[in-house]
Amino acid sequence: xxxxxxxxxxxxxxxxxxxxxxxxxxxxxxxxxxxxxxxxxxxxxxxxxxxxxxxxxxxxxxxxxxxxxxxxxxxxxxxxxxxxxxxxxxxxxxxxxxxxxxxxxxxxxxxxxxxxxxxxxxxxxxxxxxxxxxxxxxxxxxxxxxxxxxxxxxxxxxxxxxxxxxxxxxxxxxxxxxxxxxxxxxxxxxxxxxxxxxxxxxxxxxxxxxxxxxxxxxxxxxxxxxxxxxxxxxxxxxxxxxxxxxxxxxxxxxxxxxxxxxxxxxxxxxxxxxxxxxxxxxxxxxxxxxxxxxxxxxxxxxxxxxxxxxxxxxxxxxxxxxxxxxxxxxxxxxxxxxxxxxxxxxxxxxxxxxxxxxxxxxxxxxxxxxxx
Ligand code: SAH
Numbered sequence: 560x561x562x563x564x565x566x567x568x569x570x571x572x573x574x575x576x577x578x579x580x581x582x583x584x585x586x587x588x589x590x591x592x593x594x595x596x597x598x599x600x601x602x603x604x605x606x607x608x609x610x611x612x613x614x615x616x617x618x619x620x621x622x623x624x625x626x627x628x629x630x631x632x633x634x635x636x637x638x639x640x641x642x643x644x645x646x647x648x649x650x651x652x653x654x655x656x657x658x659x660x661x662x663x664x665x666x667x668x669x670x671x672x673x674x675x676x677x678x679x680x681x682x683x684x685x686x687x688x689x690x691x692x693x694x695x696x697x698x699x700x701x702x703x704x705x706x707x708x709x710x711x712x713x714x715x716x717x718x719x720x721x722x723x724x725x726x727x728x729x730x731x732x733x734x735x736x737x738x739x740x741x742x743x744x745x746x747x748x749x750x751x752x753x754x755x756x757x758x759x760x761x762x763x764x765x766x767x768x769x770x771x772x773x774x775x776x777x778x779x780x781x782x783x784x785x786x787x788x789x790x791x792x793x794x795x796x797x798x799x800x801x802x803x804x805x806x807x808x809x810x811x812x813x814x815x816x817x818x819x820x821x822x823x824x825x826x827x828x829x830x831x832x833x834x835x836x837x838x839x840x841x842x843x844x845x846x847x848x849x850x851x852x853x854x855x856x857x858x859x860x861x862x863x864x865x866x867x868x869x870x871x872x873x874x875x876x877x878x879x880x881x882x883x884x885x886x887x888x889x890x891x892x893x894x895x896x897x898x899x900x901x902x903x904x905x906x907x908x909x910x911x912x913x914x915x916x917x918x919x920x921x922x923x924x925x926x927x928x929x930x931x
Pocket of ligand 1: 682686687688731732733734735736737769770771790791792834835836865866867868869870
């Protein structure tokens with residue numbers, strides 16, 4: 560297209576490749592194929608990509624191998640923490656200057672990382688900060704994995720308050736629409752869930768892929784035979800309102816999206832998460848709760864109600880506590896499992912839908928900012 564720069568791809572990285580592909584590359588570089596396995600152990604098990612740490616590799620080929628298979632993909636630009644350091648958001652700069660964010664949330668029994676799958680997002684949901692900026696580009700599988708490795712490394716080194724730890728859960732709820740970057744997201748899921756040292760060894764059941772409802776991609780995911788959890792960002796039970804809140808609904812309607820979700824649930828045996836951001840006077844009416852309950856009752860589903868995190872310049876706000884409670888009660892009364900999502904990280908613009916680089920500092924008293 561005239562006037563548009565040729566898209567460039569991120570450098571190839573070990574985490575873009577499956578074990579057989581890695582061995583082929585190691586052999587191409589003139590060494591034994593098992594060098595690839597050694598590198599994988601350094602990256603996925605020891606969480607290092609520094610050639611100086613790789614004393615089991617011959618000194619002469621260390622730099623070459625690491626240079627070709629472990630290029631540094633993401634550079635931290637800024638780190639924001641809150642909740643006594645238990646929530647931390649990192650702003651990353653990619654090789655081409657694209658900015659993305661990831662969030663680490665430490666809870667007593669688990670550590671969840673919220674990762675980005677694209678720089679920006681093309682889905683244009685009007686209540687979401689990322690949606691306002693449009694899509695910059697897809698991330699590579701390794702750029703997605705690198706966000707997790709960075710969090711895992713910080714935990715392993717005891718840099719997160721609460722002692723040494725591990726990443727237990729991954730949610731694809733950062734920037735981007737994961738199913739619009741299907742191939743890279745799938746590869747990233749494999750690297751995250753392949754057993755150590757081929758991958759990070761996180762259980763598939765602890766990975767959640769969240770989507771606006773790209774029906775053909777949900778069906779494709781169903782056929783993969785994975786055990787990952789599917790989350791569908793529904794936000795309205797009726798097409799009229801969902802056409803506005805989630806514009807891709809004009810292409811795939813509520814009934815089609817839920818049809819694909821139920822097939823996913825049947826194939827995997829796993830409950831689908833239905834995400835519903837409660838927006839005052841927009842989608843939080845009692846009758847909409849009843850209509851939603853009608854769609855979900857008896858299905859393998861769980862509703863996550865998220866008080867809207869208002870984005871800058873938006874006229875929309877979170878629902879009142881009373882209407883939230885009523886919405887929740889109406890779903891529960893019909894036997895629909897429902898919880899209200901916590902809004903961790905809202906002070907650092909790190910809560911759902913707020914990820915939109917560059918980070919703004921909301922309240923410097925409660926937040927610790929480190930420009931890196
Ligand atoms: N594109 C994917 C994943 C990224 S968003 C998706 O839409 O599912 C992760 C979740 O945060 C989605 O459910 C999204 O609808 C929700 N979200 C976006 N903006 C929000 C906001 N301002 N307040 C609350 N939730 C929001």
